[in-house]
Each structure stands twice: as C-alpha cells, then as structure tokens.
Amino acid sequence: MAGNSDPLTPRAKIAVTAGKAVAAASRAAGRGSGSVIGGRVALKLDPDLLARLAQNLDVILVSATNGKTTTTRLIAEALGAAGPVVSNALGANMPAGITSALAGGSDAKYAVIEVDEKYLAGVARDTAPKCIALLNLSRDQLDRAAETRMLAENWREGLAGSKAVVIANADDPLVVWAASSSPNVIWVAAGQMWKDDAWSCPSCGGVMQRPGDDWFCGECGFRRPTPSWALSGDHVLDPHGSAWPIHLQLPGRANKANAASSAAVVAVFGVPPQVALERMYQVQAVAGRYDVVQFMQRDLRLLLAKNPAGWLETFSLIDPPPTPVILSVNARGADGTDTSWLWDVDYTRLTGHPIFVVGDRKLDLAVRLEVANQHFQVCENVDQAVQLAPPGRIEVIANYTAFQDLRRRVGN
Numbered sequence: 001m002a003g004n005s006d007p008l009t010p011r012a013k014i015a016v017t018a019g020k021a022v023a024a025a026s027r028a029a030g031r032g033s034g035s036v037i038g039g040r041v042a043l044k045l046d047p048d049l050l051a052r053l054a055q056n057l058d059v060i061l062v063s064a065t066n067g068k069t070t071t072t073r074l075i076a077e078a079l080g081a082a083g084p085v086v087s088n089a090l091g092a093n094m095p096a097g098i099t100s101a102l103a104g105g106s107d108a109k110y111a112v113i114e115v116d117e118k119y120l121a122g123v124a125r126d127t128a129p130k131c132i133a134l135l136n137l138s139r140d141q142l143d144r145a146a147e148t149r150m151l152a153e154n155w156r157e158g159l160a161g162s163k164a165v166v167i168a169n170a171d172d173p174l175v176v177w178a179a180s181s182s183p184n185v186i187w188v189a190a191g192q193m194w195k196d197d198a199w200s201c202p203s204c205g206g207v208m209q210r211p212g213d214d215w216f217c218g219e220c221g222f223r224r225p226t227p228s229w230a231l232s233g234d235h236v237l238d239p240h241g242s243a244w245p246i247h248l249q250l251p252g253r254a255n256k257a258n259a260a261s262s263a264a265v266v267a268v269f270g271v272p273p274q275v276a277l278e279r280m281y282q283v284q285a286v287a288g289r290y291d292v293v294q295f296m297q298r299d300l301r302l303l304l305a306k307n308p309a310g311w312l313e314t315f316s317l318i319d320p321p322p323t324p325v326i327l328s329v330n331a332r333g334a335d336g337t338d339t340s341w342l343w344d345v346d347y348t349r350l351t352g353h354p355i356f357v358v359g360d361r362k363l364d365l366a367v368r369l370e371v372a373n374q375h376f377q378v379c380e381n382v383d384q385a386v387q388l389a390p391p392g393r394i395e396v397i398a399n400y401t402a403f404q405d406l407r408r409r410v411g412n
Helices: 010-028 036-044 049-054 068-079 097-101 117-127 146-158 172-178 254-269 273-280 307-317 340-344 362-371 382-388 399-411
Strands: 056-064 086-088 111-116 133-134 166-168 185-189 230-233 234-235 243-245 291-297 298-304 325-328 356-358 377-378 394-396
Touching: 010 036, 010 097, 036 049, 036 097, 049 097, 049 117, 049 382, 056 068, 056 117, 068 086, 068 111, 068 230, 068 254, 068 273, 086 097, 097 111, 111 117, 117 146, 133 172, 133 254, 146 172, 166 172, 185 254, 230 254, 234 291, 254 273, 254 356, 291 399, 298 399, 307 325, 325 382, 325 399, 340 362, 356 362, 356 382, 362 377, 382 399, 394 399
Parallel strands: 056 111, 056 133, 086 111, 133 166, 166 185, 185 230, 298 394, 325 356, 325 394, 356 377
Antiparallel strands: 230 234, 234 243, 291 298
16 A cells, blocks of 8 residues: 555554553553553454564565674664654564554554564565565474574575565575575675574584684585674764764673664665664663663673573673672573573673672573583572672663563662
8 A cells, every 4th residue: 555545444443442442451450561462452453463564664674693683773773863763662573563663653664573583584675675684593492482493484485585674684594594594685794703503504404614703504505794894992884985883781791792783774765873872872772772770789780692602702791700690590481491501601701700690590691600600609599699698789680571570669
C-alpha cells in the first residue's frame, strides 16, 4: 500500500486496541511492560497484523547474539535526525513484542527493530525491511538455540533475494556466510574478539586460516570480504576514507563496534556519520546496562553478559584490579538451563580481582572459578556480597534473568 493511506483493516484496528488493553492490564497488575502478552493477543486476532503495521514504515532489523539491544538503541537515536522513529527499545524481540512496538508508533517514519536470531527470517518476510544489520553469531542458550552454523544457514536461506540493504560484520565468518546470499551487502570491519565458533568454514567445513585480522578457508576459498566501513581505534572509517571520532558514554570496544555498524546503517537513510555519532553520545545506558547505581552506600556498575562472547567483551571493560567484582548466574528459561557454557569463559582474566558469587547457579560458577584458580567467596545474595566487598566501585556482571533480579533489588 503506497503513501500514508491507513494500512489497518477494521479487524486489525480491533486487534491493536485489544492488544493495548491487555498490555495495560498486565502493567497495572505489575507483570512487566505487557508488550509480549499484548502482542500475542493482537496477533491471535489478526495473524497478518505485523505485516500491516510495517507497510508504511521504513523498517530496519537488527540481529546478533550479542549487542542487539544496544545497537538498536544507537540506530534509533541516530536515525531520529531523519524523522520520527518507533523501536522495541525494551528488548521484546520476538514477533509478539515487535508487533506491540509497531502498534504504538502511529506517527513514525522509521521502525528500528531488534529481532531474536531464530525469528529473523520470518520477521524479515513479514516486514519487508529496507535495511538489516547482522552483527555476530556465537553460542548461546545451548539447550534450546540452534547450533550457530544452523542459525547462519537459516539466515542465509531467509535473506536470499531480500531487497533489503544488509549491513554485515566482515570479521565474523558466520555472519559473512549468512549475508552472502543477499544481493546488496555493505561490509563493516567491526572486529571479533570471540573466535571459538568460527574455526571451521561455514561453506565447506574446512579449517579456517586466521592470519592477523584476516580470515579465509584454505580448502574452498571462502574469505573475508573487503569492508567499506571500519572501526579503527576510536574512529569510524567511512567508505570515502574519512575518519570520524566516536564519542560514547557507553564503555568498551564492543560498543564502538556497535556504533560503527549503526553509522553504516543510518548512512543508508542519508544521515551523515558526524551527525549520527553526535546523536549516539546521548545514550547513557540501555535497559539498565552500564548504569552506575547507589546501593548500600556503594557505587555498583551493572553489566549484562549472557554467553562466552559477551563475558569476554565485558572482562575487557571492567576497571583494573583490585576492583571488586560480583558475578551472578541463573539458568531459568530465558537464560537457557544448560550452564556448561561457563567452561568456555576464560575466568583467568579476573585474576587479582576480589570475586563474589551469587545467583541461582552460584555453585556451578564456583566450581568453574575453582578450576581457574580464582579467589572468590560464595554469597547468599547481592546484599551480602556488597557488605563483604572491599572499598571502591563494584563491577556487577550478570546473565539475563540474574540481571533482571539485580535491577529489581538495587532499585534500577
């Protein structure tokens, strides 16, 4: 449907209204934002609702194992320079949550949508995106997520022939394999600290060669494409070779990489890198991540890390020893119930930090730290950990539901 004509049928309007009513009731009952239950109800009433809501929007989809929520927020902030934006900023990234977000954006021109990796192909089919950002793929939620190569294959098949401009990380072989089926790809050298899911070639299964920052398969010739955008230290290099300084309030190399990918995305819509990066500076925290909060007369910095790749990046940005560190791990449905991924994390990087362990699976984590020869104390809860921690700001690293528990306890 062209122009600004109303894409919503009477049935769709009823679905939107019902979804909003259910969401409001859920919020009033103190059961969270209500976006997921509201979206589920709306999609039950009109299964085509997501496609209808997306019809008059320029849709940008963002998918990855790590960094989706932050990158979505950075793109939305930068793209605001070009017009009103609707986004699922709270991270409800499956079809129900996405439908709820779009239902709330009646005056928007752009929709910046974070999508769970497993749902990317379906959401892309429904929303006909103008742009898709693919950041990384690594192991996550081992008990229920597809193996990474299967996910890459799923992306590859789902994006084949897509009209979207695909912005993809040239440094992640799995992402390159997935994106290579698309006719219009812009490559970004965003880096890849975690390499343990990309030692075999996704094309032929051969062993990947990794000289320096390059990579290629010695057997079939699958290789790193030449990027047109790149993260270089504290700068984004654009396709013309100009270097633009990155000024972020968010910490760490990973967020600079997210900013580089975001700059490449919004350039597709005519927002220049300088304007984009200046607007990204406004983002201080994303759904509580990176927030510094006061709790029991102490400063706690809250850091989310859900899988080995995320923990590796997070260790690189914490303050140096002897800064105290609290680690919290749960294994509920949203985390994945299999904690064997803890053995993939290099905890020797915490040597010299006083470590305090909390969370549902604190004993699993304690065994892992024992093997890594780390000094730690197991605590009943975050209150006890804070009481025992030596002076100074405390870094708190938690996986998904442990992070939500933490935010509720410290009042964030």
